Amino acid sequence: MRSGSRSQTIVTRLQPYLLIGPTLFLVLLFNVLPAARTVSDSLHKPARGLNAAGKPAEFVGLGNFQDIFDAGHYMGGRFLRSLRNTLVFAIATVGVGLPLGLLLALLLQHKQPLLGLWRFAVFYPSLLPLIGAASIWSFIFSDSIGLANAVLRSFGHPGLNWLGDRNLVLMSVIIVNIWKQSGYFMIFFLAGLQNIPRDIYEAASLDGAGALEQFAALTLPLLRRTLLFVVVISFTFAFQTVEQLQALGEGGPADSANLLLYLIFQNISERRNWGYVNAMTIVLIALVLVFTVSNFFLFEREESD
Amino acid sequence: MTLKRIAMILLAALFLLALGGVAAQDEIVIDFYFPSATANDAEGIFQRYADMFEEENPGISINPVFTGSYTDTRNTILTELQGGGAGPDVAVMLSIDLYSFAEEGYIIPAQGFIDAMDDGAAWAADFFPALMANGVDEAGNVWSIPFQRSTPILYYNADLLAEAGYDAAPVNNAELVEIAQALTTDERHGLLVPVAGGFPIWMYQSFAIAHGRNIVGDDPTEVYFNTPEAVAAVEFARSLGTDLGVGPAGGAAWGDTPVAFLAGQAAMIYHTTGNLTRILRDADFEVGVGFLPSGPAGEDGTGYGAPTGGGNLYLFDDGSKSQAELDASWNWAMFLASPEIQADWGATTGYIASSASAWETEPLASLAQEHAQYGVARDQLQFAGKEFSSYATITIQGIINGTLESILTGEAEDAQAAMDAAQAQIDGILAEYR
Numbered sequence: 001m002r003s004g005s006r007s008q009t010i011v012t013r014l015q016p017y018l019l020i021g022p023t024l025f026l027v028l029l030f031n032v033l034p035a036a037r038t039v040s041d042s043l044h045k046p047a048r049g050l051n052a053a054g055k056p057a058e059f060v061g062l063g064n065f066q067d068i069f070d071a072g073h074y075m076g077g078r079f080l081r082s083l084r085n086t087l088v089f090a091i092a093t094v095g096v097g098l099p100l101g102l103l104l105a106l107l108l109q110h111k112q113p114l115l116g117l118w119r120f121a122v123f124y125p126s127l128l129p130l131i132g133a134a135s136i137w138s139f140i141f142s143d144s145i146g147l148a149n150a151v152l153r154s155f156g157h158p159g160l161n162w163l164g165d166r167n168l169v170l171m172s173v174i175i176v177n178i179w180k181q182s183g184y185f186m187i188f189f190l191a192g193l194q195n196i197p198r199d200i201y202e203a204a205s206l207d208g209a210g211a212l213e214q215f216a217a218l219t220l221p222l223l224r225r226t227l228l229f230v231v232v233i234s235f236t237f238a239f240q241t242v243e244q245l246q247a248l249g250e251g252g253p254a255d256s257a258n259l260l261l262y263l264i265f266q267n268i269s270e271r272r273n274w275g276y277v278n279a280m281t282i283v284l285i286a287l288v289l290v291f292t293v294s295n296f297f298l299f300e301r302e303e304s305d
Numbered sequence: 306m307t308l309k310r311i312a313m314i315l316l317a318a319l320f321l322l323a324l325g326g327v328a329a330q331d332e333i334v335i336d337f338y339f340p341s342a343t344a345n346d347a348e349g350i351f352q353r354y355a356d357m358f359e360e361e362n363p364g365i366s367i368n369p370v371f372t373g374s375y376t377d378t379r380n381t382i383l384t385e386l387q388g389g390g391a392g393p394d395v396a397v398m399l400s401i402d403l404y405s406f407a408e409e410g411y412i413i414p415a416q417g418f419i420d421a422m423d424d425g426a427a428w429a430a431d432f433f434p435a436l437m438a439n440g441v442d443e444a445g446n447v448w449s450i451p452f453q454r455s456t457p458i459l460y461y462n463a464d465l466l467a468e469a470g471y472d473a474a475p476v477n478n479a480e481l482v483e484i485a486q487a488l489t490t491d492e493r494h495g496l497l498v499p500v501a502g503g504f505p506i507w508m509y510q511s512f513a514i515a516h517g518r519n520i521v522g523d524d525p526t527e528v529y530f531n532t533p534e535a536v537a538a539v540e541f542a543r544s545l546g547t548d549l550g551v552g553p554a555g556g557a558a559w560g561d562t563p564v565a566f567l568a569g570q571a572a573m574i575y576h577t578t579g580n581l582t583r584i585l586r587d588a589d590f591e592v593g594v595g596f597l598p599s600g601p602a603g604e605d606g607t608g609y610g611a612p613t614g615g616g617n618l619y620l621f622d623d624g625s626k627s628q629a630e631l632d633a634s635w636n637w638a639m640f641l642a643s644p645e646i647q648a649d650w651g652a653t654t655g656y657i658a659s660s661a662s663a664w665e666t667e668p669l670a671s672l673a674q675e676h677a678q679y680g681v682a683r684d685q686l687q688f689a690g691k692e693f694s695s696y697a698t699i700t701i702q703g704i705i706n707g708t709l710e711s712i713l714t715g716e717a718e719d720a721q722a723a724m725d726a727a728q729a730q731i732d733g734i735l736a737e738y739r
Contacts, residue, residue, distance in 0.1 A: 254710035
């Protein structure tokens with residue numbers, strides 16, 4: 001009897017580990033192991049020169065990180081520029097795309113003629129494959145034959161070099177991203193809005209609150225959870241941007257629209273740069289973590305206040 | 306009875322399957338990766354060649370795989386091989402990818418196969434020397450065979466030039482600028498040079514060679530990016546979009562350029578011969594084709610010139626392949642490089658057929674006679690220079706492209722200073738190979 005209950009306790013104790021075992025194994029294999037490899041590779045310089053393939057990498061400590069933060073280094077100059085672009089890109093796409101998504105949700109939440117059509121029109125860009133959408137935009141932005149310049153020229157403007165002008169190209173990529181994502185964000189906000197009971201608005205109206213007051217005092221606070229979710233995913237999306245750049249000028253000219261993940265992709269094929277690529281990956285992950293965690297704390301603290 | 310019959314049928318089927326398995330084992334399959342950089346139907350064409358080859362070579366089967374752009378193809382193959390995958394047996398990659406793959410030990414030289422031929426030297430000599438330059442290492446070993454080769458040429462709208470009173474293509478930069486300015490209107494660029502969009506180095510090399518000095522030497526450790534000629538060349542290219550005002554500031558994008566030309570929005574363009582067939586087919590005006598104009602007239606060492614470009618055939622082996630497999634790879638490469646296929650390929654696409662005898666083979670021979678435009682690129686080859694290639698090609702090309710773009714877009718005003726800084730970075734990398 002006693003031994004039976006003991007073996008039962010062991011089984012009971014082991015049970016949770018057995019249950020999470022398969023998941024744990026997969027997480028170790030596909031997440032933890034590659035991450036550990038990335039950290040290790042970021043501290044090494046691959047062998048260089050002729051017949052480097054068989055030679056071991058050299059441990060350089062933080063040397064790769066020093067190089068990528070050195071503006072005079074061939075990789076550092078590109079990295080620092082792409083890092084700055086990535087921050088601008090993330091803040092601009094979230095700063096404009098998210099309020100736009102919210103505005104669209106507010107406009108399209110009530111019954112009105114052609115509601116389905118409006119919602120579809122706003123949402124459909126997010127259904128398109130990214131690379132296809134970006135290719136469409138690369139035609140729109142084309143210097144001599146593009147739609148954007150045709151419109152500008154019809155107003156007497158000489159037209160803009162959307163993807164060739166170094167001061168403009170990052171903005172062009174941001175525009176595409178906002179167009180692509182705000183409809184997607186709208187869906188989340190629409191869902192969030194549906195969860196807010198209608199009667200509290202009626203009560204507020206009776207108390208004499210106007211539309212703006214209702215929005216500030218009721219809608220926004222009650223949407224906080226949705227807002228947190230959308231902020232987190234939109235920042236993560238922004239840091240993961242790759243596909244658009246492939247169609248929209250490949251980050252050029254001279255990296256003026258290049259973003260971190262695309263720069264990493266561009267440099268992965270040559271062995272000599274693997275140390276840098278891994279170091280840049282770690283910086284990117286750190287960035288995403290900082291944004292996500294700080295957003296979380298920001299909203300959580302408000303919640304507990 | 307029925308059970309027995311079913312068992313018999315099953316047994317027979319198994320036997321047949323086993324036979325098939327043995328047959329499949331005897332058949333050598335060549336995985337052939339190819340990119341495309343133009344709007345031709347490369348997939349259809351290669352399938353046709355594969356069918357022809359398989360008919361002539363029983364026991365060898367070709368598996369053509371379209372792998373996107375040249376960059377995609379290179380990255381796909383590198384990723385597969387670096388990850389321990391099989392990769393292709395034969396692939397078309399940029400002729401300048403040689404050292405990227407030779408350094409890693411993924412490819413084998415064609416020289417061994419050429420030496421084993423009865424008339425190997427004559428066979429190799431049939432290819433245009435300018436097209437062989439990028440496939441030969443500093444010791445003179447042939448690694449890769451020219452296949453879909455190109456070179457930039459000048460396309461011009463002959464109707465527009467005639468309207469403005471010019472009956473011939475410009476032959477030097479002074480004439481080029483004069484005609485371009487005469488033909489520039491509010492709706493039309495006089496001259497589009499596709500130096501925007503990530504890959505200015507190729508077109509830039511045209512200007513560098515025309516100004517008297519290529520930016521690359523014979524040895525893969527030689528790069529000359531801050532010479533007076535190199536600086537003058539980029540300053541001229543920049544001035545087209547600024548002071549001279551014949552094109553957009555910063556240059557045109559690669560894909561837009563032929564489209565604008567066909568739409569009548571550009572009077573002249575620099576572009577690859579790889580688009581010749583499409584442009585001749587789609588243009589509703591008289592298309593003229595000429596050599597890229599020479600640089601500053603009358604100075605020593607200046608003249609016509611263009612880099613070569615495009616892809617070569619590479620043979621892959623990490624040491625694990627059997628002689629029969631390697632021979633099959635070589636036979637497929639030789640087939641694609643043969644005068645018959647090169648003549649067909651050149652006529653179908655506009656790429657320069659890579660050997661002299663291909664130009665005497667149908668259908669190219671009569672096509673070149675009918676349309677003089679096809680011969681222009683071939684004749685320009687005698688002035689052509691090597692395309693940029695060195696050790697650490699990808700990284701160094703990235704440095705050069707970035708520097709050129711920052712100069713062309715006006716971000717770096719002092720071209721000499723920017724190119725000195727780039728040369729210092731390049732020398733730092735190449736020091737590891739010297």
